[in-house]
Every structure is written in C-alpha cells, then in structure tokens.
Amino acid sequence: MSTSPHDFAGVRAELDLPPVAQTASFPPEVVAEAEAIAAGDRPEVEDATAIPFVTIDPPGARDLDQAMFLERDGDGFRVHYAITDLGSAIPPGGAVDAEARRRGQTIYLPDGRVPLHPPVLSEDALSLLADQVRGAAVWTIDVAADGALSNVSVRRARVKSVAQLDYEGVQQSFDAGTPHPSLEPLADLGRLRQSVRVDRGAIELALPEQEVERADDEWRVVMRVRTQVDGWNAEISLLTGMAAAQLMLDAEVGLLRTLPPADxxxxxxxxxxxxxxxxxxxxxxxxxxxxxxxxxxxxxxxxxxxxxxxxLRGAGYEAFDGSRPAQVDHAGVGGPYAHVTAPLRRLADRFGTEVCLAICEQRPVPDWVREALPSLPDIMKESDRRAAKADRTCIDQAEVWALAGRVGESFDAVVMHADRDGGEVAVLEPPVIARCRGAGLPEGAQVSVRLSEVDEVRREVQFTFGGPAG
Incomplete structure (x- = not known):
C-alpha cells in the first residue's frame, strides 16, 4: 500500500477500471479456468528449445510475449521470433476468452496494470520467462541484403529463452561493442528495415514520451527518450507484422491494422x-x-x-474473409501490417496468429477464429480508446501534482504547436505538456512561460506566454 498522499484511485474510479489487485479484478470463474489452463498439459509440438532465444522488455516485466534469435545469412539475415502461444491454451468460448474479449487489451497505469488475462497466465504459465519451456508460435523470416522479405513461415514449437534482457542494458552492450550473441545482427537489421520502410513513406516519430514513475515515495512525470535499441527492437515486431499481413492478404482472410495515407x-x-x-x-x-x-x-x-x-490520423482495424479489403496499408508502417506479436497484452494478436498458423500449415482457418473476426475491430477500437484515455489522464494527474502551489512561476518551454489563441508547449522541468495562451508563440522555439492555472478537479494546467527564454 502506497504511503504517498497521492494515488490513482480516482482515475481508476472515473474510468471504471478495477483496483490494483490484479487477480481479484477477474470474476471467480475466469480465475478458476486460468488456473486449470496453467496446470494443464500442452500439445505435443516441435522441440525448438535449442534455439537461444532472448527477450527484451522493461526491467521487472513478467508479461513477456516475444523472444528473438537473429543470425546472419550471407549478405542477409534470418529472424527467429517466438510469440507466446495462446491459441492452443485458451479454450474458445470459455471464461478466459470471454473476459479477454470484454477487456480488449492490457491497460497500463503507474500504480499497476489492468491485465488482459489473469496473471497466473500472462505473468507465469504462458509468459516467455527465462529458463522456462513454453509453447510458442515461432516465426522464421529471411531478409535479403536489400531488406526484402522472403521464405516467411510460422509454426508451433516449444521454446526456452536463455536470458531476460532490458532496453537500457542492451543499449549499453551495443555501445560497448559486446551485444548478446543472439542479438548481434540487431543494429544492422534494424537500420536496414527502417531504411526500407522510410523509402516506402513510413512516418517515423522519435518524440520523447511522457511517463509517470515513482520516486522518493512520490509520483512524477519524466520524459523517456527513445533509444536506438527501442527502434531496432520495434523493427523486428514490425517486420513480423508486415509478413503476417502479406500472408493474410494472399489467403484473403485475416485482420489488418490500417492507417490511410495523409492527403x-x-x-x-x-x-x-x-x-x-x-x-x-x-x-x-x-x-x-x-x-x-x-x-x-x-x-x-x-x-x-x-x-x-x-x-497519422484514422487508424483502425480491417477484418476480411473471402476478399481483400479496400484499405490494406498502414501509412505509419509503410505497407500492410497486422498485429500478431503481443497476444498476452492485445486480443487481436491471438486471432491473427491463428490465421497465419493455419495458412502456413495449409489447413482451414478455425471456425472460432473466422466467427470472431467481424467483431474484433470494434472491440479493439474501444479498448484503444480506453487505454489512451487512461494513459493521458494519469499523466494529467501527475502534472497537476507536480505544479500544485506554483501558479505565477515562470518555466522554460519549447513551443510544439502554435495557433491563433496560443498553442501547446512542452515545459522542460518538470516535463509537462499543456496549453499556453498568448499570441505570437514562435513554433519550434524555446520560450519562457508563466503558470497561470492549476485545476485539480479537471486535472488541467495552463500557461501564459511570457516572451523568449533568457
């Protein structure tokens, strides 16, 4: 229990989210089925435990969806990407499945997440934790020297991660020239794939992200700058999602993540x-x-x-069965794209993975998957909305706590966007993003702004332009 005078109970209540106790937030029948799944046997599949997979996640994470092993193949690369196998573990139409469809995705809050699946599954029995044998959908993707994909396949197998790594540690290892052997090609492959996608028009944003973290028994807003490893790691997931999308389009069945191009x-x-x-x-x-x-x-x-x-406006999902949808591309990614790499945290990925497994095994897509496809876009749209609102509301709350009692003080800030009545500024310390009143805000410049309002009820702060920073 936090001893801080501040907590996010009000945010959870406002957004109708359950309390921090994760297991208790699930109905008893869901917990009971999850425990039975965790204790049950897994299907007999290929043994791929000799492949030295590793995971890259935030420190302390336990809901590990993905593990990778990368190798060079002549002038190109071979990607082995293991995604935890939920399709063979969760009974279609059962209590866990129904609750996951109600939730849509894991929602992250500073004081604890609202998980898509009970922790006995997402943080234990189905998570790709180091030194544990787990069932996985294992993608094998060959990438040519020019970045083109070939020989894409996915199959069920047993895998075992040999190390749980974190982003900062992996970045330090590359900076020192001593990356983990399983990741040695990551920098070259990541840069290559980014270059290919940019040439296709992909919109790459490296904006620092606001996050709320605990420090000295208080919550504070920090800016997290994206590292090179963040980007390289993302390229492996994007590569797999693009490979999955192409499989689906060729078979004319699946679920795409789409974004129309800007006009x-x-x-x-x-x-x-x-x-x-x-x-x-x-x-x-x-x-x-x-x-x-x-x-x-x-x-x-x-x-x-x-x-x-x-x-980057207008993102959505396109379910299709029997013909290709009118909108197939994702402008932010640079081509067709599907969600298949985070099934512990996002509902759509379990169904997308099952489609691809069936295609590669040359068997019909299961009826329970086909029946669910039409409903998934609305489920994911609503859960995306709730997750984004939870994230923004928690940041707003932490910003109010950071600035309470400081009305009238001046701060250095960067003008992110200007309009007729003022604009939006990013205060440098504490790292707050807020509206700013005042004509003539110079977009892209560093300025001095005065804190003019802190509304703790509405969780809003506002600044007034005070001229160029000294």
Missing amino acids: DKAEADFLRTARTLKVAVPDGATPAHVLVGLDPSRPASIALMTEATRL
Whole structure:
C-alpha cells in the first residue's frame, strides 16, 4: 500500500477500471479456468528449445510475449521470433476468452496494470520467462541484403529463452561493442528495415514520451527518450507484422491494422512547416525522409514531430474473409501490417496468429477464429480508446501534482504547436505538456512561460506566454 498522499484511485474510479489487485479484478470463474489452463498439459509440438532465444522488455516485466534469435545469412539475415502461444491454451468460448474479449487489451497505469488475462497466465504459465519451456508460435523470416522479405513461415514449437534482457542494458552492450550473441545482427537489421520502410513513406516519430514513475515515495512525470535499441527492437515486431499481413492478404482472410495515407495538402503543410522551422527539406523529399533525419533533442525537431502526428490520423482495424479489403496499408508502417506479436497484452494478436498458423500449415482457418473476426475491430477500437484515455489522464494527474502551489512561476518551454489563441508547449522541468495562451508563440522555439492555472478537479494546467527564454 502506497504511503504517498497521492494515488490513482480516482482515475481508476472515473474510468471504471478495477483496483490494483490484479487477480481479484477477474470474476471467480475466469480465475478458476486460468488456473486449470496453467496446470494443464500442452500439445505435443516441435522441440525448438535449442534455439537461444532472448527477450527484451522493461526491467521487472513478467508479461513477456516475444523472444528473438537473429543470425546472419550471407549478405542477409534470418529472424527467429517466438510469440507466446495462446491459441492452443485458451479454450474458445470459455471464461478466459470471454473476459479477454470484454477487456480488449492490457491497460497500463503507474500504480499497476489492468491485465488482459489473469496473471497466473500472462505473468507465469504462458509468459516467455527465462529458463522456462513454453509453447510458442515461432516465426522464421529471411531478409535479403536489400531488406526484402522472403521464405516467411510460422509454426508451433516449444521454446526456452536463455536470458531476460532490458532496453537500457542492451543499449549499453551495443555501445560497448559486446551485444548478446543472439542479438548481434540487431543494429544492422534494424537500420536496414527502417531504411526500407522510410523509402516506402513510413512516418517515423522519435518524440520523447511522457511517463509517470515513482520516486522518493512520490509520483512524477519524466520524459523517456527513445533509444536506438527501442527502434531496432520495434523493427523486428514490425517486420513480423508486415509478413503476417502479406500472408493474410494472399489467403484473403485475416485482420489488418490500417492507417490511410495523409492527403496531399497535409503533406504540403508539413513540408512548409519544416522549412519555416529551418529544417532541411531536399528536393523531392517526402515527410518520411525529413522525419528520419531529425535530432529529437532540438526544439525545432520536437515541434516538427508534433506537426507530423497530423499525418497519422484514422487508424483502425480491417477484418476480411473471402476478399481483400479496400484499405490494406498502414501509412505509419509503410505497407500492410497486422498485429500478431503481443497476444498476452492485445486480443487481436491471438486471432491473427491463428490465421497465419493455419495458412502456413495449409489447413482451414478455425471456425472460432473466422466467427470472431467481424467483431474484433470494434472491440479493439474501444479498448484503444480506453487505454489512451487512461494513459493521458494519469499523466494529467501527475502534472497537476507536480505544479500544485506554483501558479505565477515562470518555466522554460519549447513551443510544439502554435495557433491563433496560443498553442501547446512542452515545459522542460518538470516535463509537462499543456496549453499556453498568448499570441505570437514562435513554433519550434524555446520560450519562457508563466503558470497561470492549476485545476485539480479537471486535472488541467495552463500557461501564459511570457516572451523568449533568457
């Protein structure tokens, strides 16, 4: 129990989320079935425990969906990617399945997550914890020297992770030139795949992310800067999702994550803003090429990345069975894409994985999967909305706590976006993002702003423009 005077009980109540006690938040029949699943036998499948898989997750994480082993193959690469196998463990139509469909995804709050599945499964029996034999859907993907995919397959197998690594430690190992042997090609493969996707128009954002963490018995907002390993690791997941999407499209059955491309006006506005911020825009450059070269530590870069979020609107899911959908691409990824790599934390991935397993095994997609496909887009849309609201509300709450009693003080800030009445600024310390009143905010510049309002009931803070920072 926290001894801090601040907690997120009010946020949980407002969003109708269960208390921190994770197991107790599930109905008894769900817990009982989960415990039976955890204690039950697994199907006999290929033994792939000799492959030295490793996981990369935040420190202390226990809901581990993914493990990888990368190797060089001539001038190209071979990716072995193990995704925990929920499809063979969770009975379709059972209590755990029904509760997961109600929840949609894991929702993360600073004081504890609201998990998609009971912890006995997501943090134990089905998690790819180090030195434990687990069932997995194992992807094998060959990547040519030019970044093209070939020889994509996925199969069920038993796997065993040999190490649980974290992002910071992996980054330090690459900086020192001593990466784990299972990850040695990660930097080269990650850069190659990013380059391929950018050439296809993928919108890559490296904006620092606000997070709420516990320090000195208090909650505070921090800015987490994306590391190179974050990006490289994401490329393996994106690679797999793009391979899965192509399998689905070829078979004309599946569930895609989609995002329509920005219109010509939005792209022209973005490039005009880039030039206004004195960011280099070579002749013929697309927003994708401009973004990938930005230094996220520069104020102008932060402003331009914020502007680029306008290019990423309209994300959704497309379920299809018997024909290809009209919208197949994801503009942020740079091609067709499907969610298959996080089944412990996201409902759609279990069904997407089952589709791909059936395709690769040349058997019909199971009826329970086909029957569920039409309902999944609405389930995921609603759970995405709730997760985003929970994240934003917790950050808003922590910002209010950080600034309470400081009305009238001045702060250095970067102008992320300007409009007629003011704009949005990122205060440097504490790292707060909020509205700012005042005409003439210079977009992309560092300025001084005065805290003019802290509304603890609405969890809102507001600043007033006070001129260029000294």
